[in-house]
Amino acid sequence: MADLSVDFVGIKAPNPFWLASAPPTDKAYNVERAFRAGWGGVVWKTLGEDPPIVNVSGPRYGAIHGPDRRVIGFNNIELITDRPLEVNLREIKEVKRRWPDRAMVVSLMVPCTEESWKAILARVEETEADGVELNFGCPHGMSERGMGSAVGQVPEYVEMVARWCKQHTRMPVIVKLTPNVGDIRKPAEAAKRGGADAVSLINTVNSIMHVDLDAMSPWPHTDGKGTHGGMCGPAVKPMALNMTAEIARSEATRGMPISGIGGIETWKDAAEFMALGASTVQVCTAAMVYGFKIVEEMKSGLSDWMDQKGYSRVSDFVGRAVPNVTDWQYLNLDYAVKAQIDQDACIECGRCHIACEDTSHQAITNMVDGVRKFEVIEEECVGCNLCAVVCPVENCITMVPLENEVDKRTGRMVDGSYRNWTQHPNNPMAKQPVAYDTDAALEPAE
Amino acid sequence: MSTHPDIGAGRIPAEAIEAGFGDLHPALDRNEARVASERCLFCYDAPCIQACPTGIDIPLFIRQIMTENPQGAAKTILDANIFGGMCARVCPTETLCEEACVRMAEGKPVEIGRLQRYATDALFSAGRQLYRQGAATGARVAVVGAGPAGLSCAHKLATLGHAVDVFEAREKGGGLNEHGIAAYKTTGGFAQKEVAYILEVGGITVHHGKRLGRDITLASLAAEYDAVFLGLGLQAVNALGVDEGGLANIEDAVAFIERLRQTDDLSTLPIGRKVVVVGGGMTAIDAAVQAKKLGAEEVTLVYRRGADAMPASRYEQEVALTNGVVIRHFARPYAVQGEGGALASVLFMRTALEGGKLVDTGETFALPADQLFKAIGQLFLPTDVADESAVLEMDGVKIKVDVECRTSLPKVWAGGDCTRGRDLTVVAVEDGKQAALSIDRALAARLAVAAE
Known part of the structure; x- marks a missing residue:
């Protein structure tokens, strides 16, 4: 049995599955239920200064649905906790006492003054919580008041507040990043410069979920008017994975602990974040859609997979995929694949054909000898993967690498050579064009 | 001792008759239609279109349903088939569009017929007329x-x-x-x-x-x-090929169905206690099932060949069986017997396939019957022209x-x-x-x- 326990910047937890700072962690009742269900830790919903904020009493959530009304994108305009600070602090202390083995991190958001941060940090320390997460991510409401993503979008502010926090508390400091920036590495670097122990990402993405075409207003709306909210859920996972990888592989931030967030619903999602460098993950949407029980699937799935792969502890595979994330310019332009259609699995829907025919390379037939049949025309196939993506039958279309054979499209022998763009004769900027030299990879050494 | 022939109306409560004659396929509600429409893969050169005799652009109309445009879907349907509403109800979809659906690979096709009905119902209930007379040609x-x-x-x-x-x-x-x-x-x-x-x-x-x-x-x-x-x-209806001897209560199934369709109150329509239907097509099934729903106690449908050879689809056969109709295969009527001028029983000869040919086995049986409906195919009568x-x-x-x-x-x-x-x-x-x-x-x- 694999050991799922984690030690994240000194914060210990029985497993890497934590609940993100959000409605599920707003009060003791919910957090108790989460711990009973088996979650390894929580980031308590963001605390602010009294008097508490006021939420709208209209809808706070919107969604985009996939087939079967599966929630694939979820957004909210809820603000930080609307309960008095004292109540939250008391409950945090009580819950931590009852569940000493679980991670208890407290999310914070106060105005950008040193006094404000100093004051609240002292109050949180009294609860014996394990750490704090600085909410520099919320893109709605609080950002209009100079907090949340308004801080996270300015690296200098990120660094400044992180530094204050490290000065005024012994607790580990995690900086939660907003994805609503051009380059996620900049605020991550700022957090590191400020002395933060770790980053967590991503917070939610600015979004309008729908437009009500009758009312001509955003949906959902509050009394006829809508505002952008923060989107999360499965649809944001690819963006979150990319940002995680960027921080994990960037020279300036490499090795900085990461708590991965963004559309994690299953053990596989979690394992993907971890392979890209996250040593814990945080979940919100999936819990809000399916309830806390999903953690059972996550724990058993991760554990079983680790057993199969021979990983005895989580740290064995965290970051393992990072070396394989590279820049486009270092991709091997000599490598070639061709689509292959499993005719036994094919249900003859024809989507591969029409996608290729209408929008790509005219490399799939729709008729062979007068019979409806979908076959790859290797002379035209560039191996783009579109057909495999649109095929409704999993693994019916696979991309098969050419090995020691001539690419019928280009007439070039594919023999395992390596040649990237920096070496390519078509690149006027190529320093040292090479023809077919597998050992001449110019990718910078790790 | 029951009187003979035992034919009467209102054998079962009027409410039971009314319920029995309710919709065979209840209409899809909006959510069901959404779920059903989402299963369509929007195939290229879709096999379902090829399988539809009127060539309805099925993937398009299903996509229109999915995008909450059922009236647009209805237009797609009616442009190709102005009887799209009725065809949604009576088409043997299991041998046409739905048989061709690529999702049959999983054993469950997209419910094209019911989706077609959803769309056409939406149009008709909105009372929207899509067509108008063209500019007069004088012809x-x-x-x-x-x-x-x-x-x-x-x-x-x-x-x-x-x-x-x-x-x-x-x-x-x-x-x-x-x-x-x-x-x-x-x-x-x-x-x-x-x-x-x-x-x-x-x-x-x-x-x-x-x-x-x-x-x-x-x-x-x-x-x-x-x-x-x-x-x-x-x-016209094909003759049974037996001497009916002028007995009462032997009738063409189409005549029975027509009478039934034109009766406002089905609880007033007489039906036999024991009914025999001869034939294996849709009309035979429709007559047998409706006889049962009217309250006939025993309805036996007799077909001279096996289930696979029946012109009625498997689905239709299942409808008959689940409604309590007994289907007997491999038998043909060779005589009828009467009592007081009315039908009393139908005599059948068992048949068998020998080298691909249907032959009599010589074995016989009798089915007591108050009514016999003949449904062995209809004929075109060239006398009209x-x-x-x-x-x-x-x-x-x-x-x-x-x-x-x-x-x-x-x-x-x-x-x-x-x-x-x-x-x-x-x-x-x-x-x-x-x-x-x-x-x-x-x-x-x-x-x-x-x-x-």
Whole structure:
């Protein structure tokens, strides 16, 4: 049995599955239920200064649905906790006492003054919580008041507040990043410069979920008017994975602990974040859609997979995929694949054909000898993967690498050579064009 | 001791009859329609379109349902098949579009028929008329028969601007949709609503009570009109091949179904305690199931071959079985026995397949019966067009037509059950549509010549 326990910047937890700072962690009742269900830790919903904020009493959530009304994108305009600070602090202390083995991190958001941060940090320390997460991510409401993503979008502010926090508390400091920036590495670097122990990402993405075409207003709306909210859920996972990888592989931030967030619903999602460098993950949407029980699937799935792969502890595979994330310019332009259609699995829907025919390379037939049949025309196939993506039958279309054979499209022998763009004769900027030299990879050494 | 023959109305409570004759396929609600529509893969050159005799763009209309545009979906359907509402109810989809659905690979096709009904119901309940009469061409076309073939032809002609006179022997239009299909397949007077919708386009005058060969002749129509379309249907039922001895309560199944369809209060319709139906097609199933739903205690459907050879689809057979009809295969009637001038029992000879041929085994059995319904296929009676038979060529027992539904007479087209084909509503609708397009082309050519 694999050991799922984690030690994240000194914060210990029985497993890497934590609940993100959000409605599920707003009060003791919910957090108790989460711990009973088996979650390894929580980031308590963001605390602010009294008097508490006021939420709208209209809808706070919107969604985009996939087939079967599966929630694939979820957004909210809820603000930080609307309960008095004292109540939250008391409950945090009580819950931590009852569940000493679980991670208890407290999310914070106060105005950008040193006094404000100093004051609240002292109050949180009294609860014996394990750490704090600085909410520099919320893109709605609080950002209009100079907090949340308004801080996270300015690296200098990120660094400044992180530094204050490290000065005024012994607790580990995690900086939660907003994805609503051009380059996620900049605020991550700022957090590191400020002395933060770790980053967590991503917070939610600015979004309008729908437009009500009758009312001509955003949906959902509050009394006829809508505002952008923060989107999360499965649809944001690819963006979150990319940002995680960027921080994990960037020279300036490499090795900085990461708590991965963004559309994690299953053990596989979690394992993907971890392979890209996250040593814990945080979940919100999936819990809000399916309830806390999903953690059972996550724990058993991760554990079983680790057993199969021979990983005895989580740290064995965290970051393992990072070396394989590279820049486009270092991709091997000599490598070639061709689509292959499993005719036994094919249900003859024809989507591969029409996608290729209408929008790509005219490399799939729709008729062979007068019979409806979908076959790859290797002379035209560039191996783009579109057909495999649109095929409704999993693994019916696979991309098969050419090995020691001539690419019928280009007439070039594919023999395992390596040649990237920096070496390519078509690149006027190529320093040292090479023809077919597998050992001449110019990718910078790790 | 029961009296004989034991035929009576109201064998079961009126509420039970009403419930029994409720919709065979309850309409999909909005959520069900969404879930069903999301299963469609939007295939390229979709096999379901190829399998539909009227060529409805099925992936498109399902996508329109999915995007909450059911009336747009209905237009896609009706543009190809003006009887799309009825076809959604009576088409044997399991042997047409749904059989061709690529999701049959998982054993469960997209529910095309029920989605088609969802879309057409949405249009009809909104009361929205999509079509209007075309600009008048001055041409006049006679259509004989107000069934699916005739009205499909008339509707298309009207939208193309031709004036249409429809001659119909019965007092109601709709043909078999109104008279020959089980009531539970078309509830709520849908057949007449659909006919009204079709006629609402304008430019079509229906003359009821006009029967070809009795009140009008093909020769006179051909002389008076620019073109004639014959959508005559089938007028007779194959004979049983036994001496019926003039016994009462032996009836054609189509006559029973027609009577049933035209009865307002089914609890007043008499039915036998023991009913025997002979035949293996849709009509046999419709008669047997409806007899059961009226309260017959024992309904036995006897077919001379096995289940696989039955013209009625597997699904139809299942409908019969789940409604308590007993189906007996491999037997044919060879005699009837009476009592006091009324049917008392039907005698059957067992049959078997020997080297691909159906033979009698010599073994016999008797089924006591208060009523016998004959459903062993319908016939086209060429006597109605007898005055023209010298020139109106026949193809076996039906009117000979080419791919455009042209007969051997220059101004006469024909389609539906009186011609080749599969005796399906959807095929008749397509015939009518293609004939109308062919007539339109012929008339345009003639007008062009006249203008020179």
